[in-house]
Amino acid sequence: MVSFASKALAVVTLGLLTVSALAQDKPTLTVYTYDGFAADWGPGPKLKEGFEAQCGCTLNWVAADSSIGTLRRVQLEGDTTEADLIVGLDQSIAGEARTTGLFAEHGLDLGGLALPETWSDAEFVPFDYSHFAFMYHSDTMAEPPRSFEDLIALPDDVKIAIQDPRSATPGLGLLLWVKAAYGDRAEEIWKGLKPHILTVTREWSESYSLFLEGEADMVLSYTTSPAYHIVEEDDDTIKAALFDEGHYPQIEVAGVLKSSPHQDLARQFLTYLTSAEAQAIIPTTNWMFPVVDLGDGLDPAFAGLPQPDKTLSLPEEDIVAHSADWIAEMLAAIQ
The missing domain is CATH 3.40.190.10 (Periplasmic binding protein-like II)
Structure with missing residues (x-):
């Protein structure tokens, strides 16, 4: 035993x-x-x-x-x-x-x-x-802007929330979107956007919360963001504004x-x-x-999500060489 x-x-x-x-x-x-x-x-x-x-x-x-x-x-x-x-x-x-x-x-x-x-x-x-885009509430904004210039032309009390390009990839994406679409006119576009910028947040979630809470009329996000609200909330009123100049992916x-x-x-x-x-x-x-x-x-x-007809891009070597200068240009224009 x-x-x-x-x-x-x-x-x-x-x-x-x-x-x-x-x-x-x-x-x-x-x-x-x-x-x-x-x-x-x-x-x-x-x-x-x-x-x-x-x-x-x-x-x-x-x-x-x-x-x-x-x-x-x-x-x-x-x-x-x-x-x-x-x-x-x-x-x-x-x-x-x-x-x-x-x-x-x-x-x-x-x-x-x-x-x-x-x-x-x-x-x-x-x-x-996905492509970067500005979200809006279709039940309160019947005619969304169709370009950055349209956005600039809106009344100053129409506010947007964006992200810092130094800490958030969407913020960097917006910077490159403006540069790809407007080139040497980028500084002009940023100065035009300045009256509309409610805040520049460190991360995407902070600015998107401001949009959902009604503090901002539009927010930088993605053309796929409306899918979340459709699937999870059965809400199809949040949409992406498509711009004629194209979108950056x-x-x-x-x-x-x-x-x-x-x-x-x-x-x-x-x-x-x-x-x-x-x-x-x-x-x-x-x-x-x-x-x-x-x-x-x-x-x-x-x-079923609408997508941009044109995808914009920039050469990688240009981004590496010039992104710091482009960020400085943006920050100087909106401060």
Whole structure:
């Protein structure tokens, strides 16, 4: 009896040691992202569940207050960073990220993606997109502006809320939108907008709250933002004003850090992120368009959204070289 118990105890102990060893062998993929992406209501939890079901790993989200914040953190940490990937940069700050030399080539074939512009980036993989636009309440604003000049021409008591281009990618997107549409006239446009600017907030959520609370008549957001109100609130009165000069896109991207000890696993995650399974999660959690054609799998609220006829762009090298000057120009014009 004692002998049997001893043998049983040995088997149990061996089993526990085996489980412990397996747990220690299970790799952890650490991903820096912005807080909304990793939030309970964002795409992070579902993407984690889906990827862990196939990777034999643990996916660990580490959230910063913004996507620009994730880049700043990696810049400070350098090669000592714990991050294997960053998820949530966009094409407007990808150039700055590239100049750090911290990102590896992804090696994925991205030829089949559905985007508003051709994508051939060797380091950054797109996973969603939308165009920047000003939201308005259609029940109180019957005739929205159809251009920045129309917006400037509105009575001064029509107020807009925008975001700071130094801390928020939508704010940077607005800066680049104005520059792409008006070039050397950008300073003139900013001076014209000044009487309408209620505030410049640090992040998107602050300015959008002011709009929803009635403090601002319009707010800088995305052409896909109305889908949230349609799906979650059954409200189709919040709409995006489409401008004749065209709209600037935001294409959100992910990139692998060269310092990551899990290069193959990180690329496996990028492959998963651009799969139909993962892309089906994005629209009604991050409220952006997927980068693959989901067909009937795309919520009808997205399929019915009006979209701009013209997509504007700027060369990456111009953004890297001149964005600081453009930000200074904007801030001087609206202060």
